[in-house]
Amino acid sequence: xxxxxxxxxxTPDLRTFDEVMRALDMPVQIVAGGTDLFVLMKQGLASPxxxxxxxxxxxxxxxxxxxxxxxIGAAATLSEIGRNSDVGRxxxxxxxxxxxxxxxxxxNVATIGGNLLQSKRCIYYNRSRQWRETAGP
Numbered sequence: 001x002x003x004x005x006x007x008x009x010x011t012p013d014l015r016t017f018d019e020v021m022r023a024l025d026m027p028v029q030i031v032a033g034g035t036d037l038f039v040l041m042k043q044g045l046a047s048p049x050x051x052x053x054x055x056x057x058x059x060x061x062x063x064x065x066x067x068x069x070x071x072i073g074a075a076a077t078l079s080e081i082g083r084n085s086d087v088g089r090x091x092x093x094x095x096x097x098x099x100x101x102x103x104x105x106x107x108n109v110a111t112i113g114g115n116l117l118q119s120k121r122c123i124y125y126n127r128s129r130q131w132r133e134t135a136g137p
Contacts (some may be wrong), residue, residue, distance in 0.1 A: 001042035009052045014059060017052065024050050032060065032075040032111040036118045060113070065090055074113025079104070081112060 011017035021028070029048035031037055032055045040046040054060045060075040065086035072081060078098040081087050088095040101107060101115070 003038065003041050004044075004047045006041075006048060007050045009050060010056065011053060012056055014057060017054065017057060020052055024052075026050060028052055030054055031114070033077065033109040033114050035106055035110045036114060055111075063087060072112055074116075075111050076113075078102075078107040078110050078112065078115070082107065 009020045011020055026049045027047070028050045029037060029046070029052070031051050031053055034051065037046060037048075037051075041048075055075050057075065059073070061073040062071075063073070063076055063080065063084050063086060064071045068090065070087060070090050072087075078101055082095055082099040084095070098107065098112075102110060
């Protein structure tokens, strides 16, 4: 399956991100890793005209910690979270959980923000329109 056409906007800073978002007047999807979105696009379940990347925005990434708290940026990858010693110290269950998600290659690009905000996981709705029509009501 091929991806439908789209325009990718890599935004290196918040100012550029804001300019791009204000200039676009059509379906826009904000992405960091985009691993789930690309599958949906290939299946014909999503077709945003524009993808606006926040992957390189410093404000959206990184992990900082205090004695009993964490701040994990939405663009932090699952691999970053799994390797971070502060995550292991403050919330070891989170560190353990992210190491069990998908394969290492996917964890290297999948972000925590994308995992929290992903679309439907229902097996019926995550099929192409053609498959759903064939399956009947």
